[in-house]
Amino acid sequence: MATFSTLDLNLLRVFDAVMEERSVLRASQKVCLSQSAVSHSLARLREMLDDELFVRTATGMQPTARAQAMAPLVRDALKSLEAAIEPPKFSPATSDKKFTIAANDFTTMVVGARLLALLRSDAPQVDITIKPVTRIDLAEQLDLGRIDAAIGTFSNVPSRFYSSFLFEYDDVLITHSSQKLGPVTPSVLARLPIIVVSFGGEQEGAVDGFISERGLARRSEMYDRMAFERALADSETLPRIAMSLPHFLALPAFLEGAGLGAIVPRPLADTFAKTYPIAVHELPYTTTRMEVRLLWHERNEGDMSQKWLHELLRRATEQLRISSVK
Template sequence: MIAFDKLDLNLIRVFDAVMEERSVLRASQRLHLSQSAVSHALSRLREALDQEIFVRTGKGMTPTSYAIEISGPLRAALHSMSKTLTQAVAPFNPEGVNRSFVIAANDYISATLLPQLNQQLSIAAPGIDLLITPSTRLDLAEQIDLGRIDVAIGTFRSVPERFRTKPVLFQDEVFVCSGGHPIGAKALQLEDLATYPLAVVSLGGEGEGVLSGYILERGLARQAQMYDRNALEHALNEAGLSARRQIVLPHFLALPMLLEGSELLAIMPRPLARTFARTLGFMIKPLPYPVARQQLDMIWHTSNDNDPAQLWLHGQISAAADKISRLQD
């Protein structure tokens, strides 16, 4: 049993640095300590825990399963202590602060939510930078655990207890086609899906660990298929039809070029469809089959719960999403 009151908390700082850097040398440089001091601290921590925590390999310091298990909670505790001390000295002032926030989002969210959010920040906090990282990265949950991502925005089926979640907006799916599409102004019918080629977006492809349209990692299930594939296939099967052809893309960026001058039909969220219709003259067609509305959430680590800067950011994201929601109605 560990005597916590006798444990040197500096050992936890060393552990956290080595866990992130996977190198005694880089951890020592980060902590401004000698390599021998870092190695000695790891030895002391190993003795205190009575557990192996790192193994030296050709790739550096490889954490044991025990180290991986405790790393998240310990990092969260360090973040909490650091933020408590920082907040007590310097309250958050958005107008005068110079800092950056890291937001994980896909290209659809970046194209629809980011312009409004950026407009708000340019007025309320001109010294704040936004760093957008792909929410499609395979280590999304790990990056949130490590504190490298402040907020992730997307559709999540399950969220572990160490993360907080808040609804951002609700969205539905629509079909989009070029302004000169042969279907013209008439309503889209199921039969049209068997006539015209179909383009959809699946952020994780149609395989690669995708289960029922979601990718599960570290307890976080995030959306991969950016359309309700089951609803589409069920409707076609019921009508005795099948889609003529599908183009499956890992992002929405290529859709405008594919749609322009072609007979393609594309499924996408309504906010993005409105952007394409407004800027490129594409036509929006309601789905000819029922699909439930989807909830878009933002998630963050519980270690950020009491951080005024993070809470302010959450409010700004919510305000931007509210503006987009009003445009949909």
């Protein structure tokens, strides 16, 4: 008498094929075995179960009562094993999966509208939650699987994380459009009170504009401070950082009528200028081009839904990549 621990699961594949085809020949073609191999497998299974299972008739192989009772259970078991072993499929058009992404307000503002349009078109039932990358322990959240992916500028990326390039940018100066600066020279810039954005200060462990958490360093100082200070080092007037904000979205309100300027990423300046009375100026020095990358945990490699999410975010940032090389 057979027990499950001694059963060759390939015999169940043969049984299922014969049950469906009612023919040893057709069953052998389905499971890519010879007819003799199928017949041998049936003989082994008959002996193990002490039942004929199939009776040869003029209309084909007819199942016994035992085979009829076994068939749906065997079919379900084989399907479950197949689902467990083969990579899970993902259909964005019908999926209602929820993804969680970490991003700052800069990347959310320049990527969000395009991302939403792609979701409506390709995956109308998929939902995305965006968490503020600046208010969480990003490495811990990725390690725990609470975040599917993060968008930002990173350095010292540990080997357990993978990353992919999205776009790059440099810095520009923005002012209220009513403010007449003329050509922005170092001396003009030195006299202009400046607003910058920093997602963390020295008290939070920032080094050279990056905060490190569990081996992962993310950019916190959102302007090229070293280039700014070098360019204005010889100015008669010392440069003044009049205000440091923890986010970007309040900048247009602070610029109105205040006689201030702000140093921001170029893609954000272009986005602001489409909505607010903002003038965009080239800085009188060259800033480091910063890479914005997609970051995810190694455990997500091979997951079809995660691969789809990564490709979706690359598509959402495609125009930013094109603009950055002009």
